[in-house]
Amino acid sequence: MRTKLFFLLLLLASLLWIWLRSQTDLEQYTLNGATMGTSYNVKIVEPVTHIIDQTALHNDIDSLLYDINHIMSTYIENSEISLFNKAPAHEWISISQNLCDIFNVAIETSRKSSGAFDITVGPLVNLWGFGPEHNASDLPSEVDIQARKNRTGFQHLKIQNQPPAALKSIDSMYCDLSAIAKGWGVDRVAEFLESKGYHNYLVEIGGEIRAKGVNVHKGPWRIGVSSPNELSGIQKVIEVLDVGIATSGDYRNYFEMGGVRYSHTIDPRTGRPITHNVASVTVIYTSCMMADAYATAINVLGLEQGMMLAEKENLPVLMIVKTENGFVEKKTPSFEAYISK
Template structure:
């Protein structure tokens, strides 16, 4: 082969590589990160998109749009805001239909469905008991309520005392004292609402996280599924397990952050609606996967109340991908449903 021919081949290869590099550069994805505070916690949203000026300019609007969207959710569902729809409904003492937004009805409708499925272990009317134990909007000093106070509050709760309708959107209570607390489902709904907004803007790869509740779609900026860490249920935190997910919602419930101790007894913020007391079993943490984060959020609370055995049986019955961290005499043990194991493959 002549030197001229070899030179032509080398030059052709260089030109081809340069074209390939330019082609890859044109397809390069950029990671956009949005952060802020909502619902008494923080949020982090990551969007992966093409490296294009027009896309980057559009991304610049996302922060404001997302904050406005979450502000609306807060104004509908937060018991920490006196003027929110749910707070106004809680103060309402009538038994007629009370007008609210269709978004609030959707969340209540979902909550009532999970309540039925779980035999009442998930119950958004548990609020009076949550407040009595000092875990509500007005936290009290760490104290164990009197038994008669717990018994009285038990007569004021029950998801069957609550009704909802979509047309026109409204809620109704059967007893005047009924009080709803959406803290175990509202963050999940907020995640879904942000995901719906991103979908409407044409985003194909994103991760939305609000207070540990997550929705992931597509791939991250390394072109692989989103890597999500599940917290270790122990002092000092850390990561217990890392999972790779896509096109799924995820929520975790546990008693290792919000609790108080009295006379060497630990009292969790998770109250069992069936007896009015904080949970006392060995389930330290439960993570649930579901296409809708709102459902994952509610199911995680229901299973957290049920405990490691009954909760696992419930997850199997509902065919839920569930991952548990259970306390043992020597530390912690992991337990997962076949559906969760299948997602991890």
């Protein structure tokens, strides 16, 4: 009798151990696809007992990104931003709440960066061959640059929150959301996952990231910051839990002419590609959209002014700077806490 009882208790203990392990062991699901002219990757970590309908979730994410693209892309003729760009100036144009929120964040970042970040830079982006317009075979003239600059300026974009509407106070204004679109898309996908009950995930679109909870090993998410040196791969590894990460750099998207390299990042204040020695800027922020916007603003500002903005806003920032002896790192004090030891 005692032997039977012993084996019964042993069986129950074994079943309890198996059940407890099933509740604590984690599995990672990976979904990926194409969006915004780049790729996206979503990693979701759940207990092994929680089965995910990956096909349905994948379809939902694709549908969400399709809708986002049709708000923000200047490459889609009937997207909301394209229709706004075609709308007449000096009239209030009804816009979606989403676009209104994006405009508000963009204008706030423009003010904080003294115009280094400016979504009305579109005419200049196109002039230099980095937008939907056909790439020019020659460099733009000073006359062309000044003519395009006259069509820019965030101060000429007026926003009304209720009901959401926007007004362009100069003719031929053209807004380009590429410096904020991927970050906003990341945030929207993250919010969608939250609404579905997922709290351990990593969302990445074209290098912009938002991570929450833990990875499959029950630790913080480990993110590699790319090195501008193609031979080095990863410059720095950071560990994050509930933040967004964005990087702005000039070492992948550029063109060369006459032996000179021209960055895709346009300084709205000069109308020309940036020429300083900052190769990349990585920003950590609770919102990936804000990280995206600040990364662009700081990259335009350059080392000294960029660091001043980062420290004023208490931003965790990593700059990789080109020198005669190679690349060096410049960090704000708050970035140190994220570096993997």
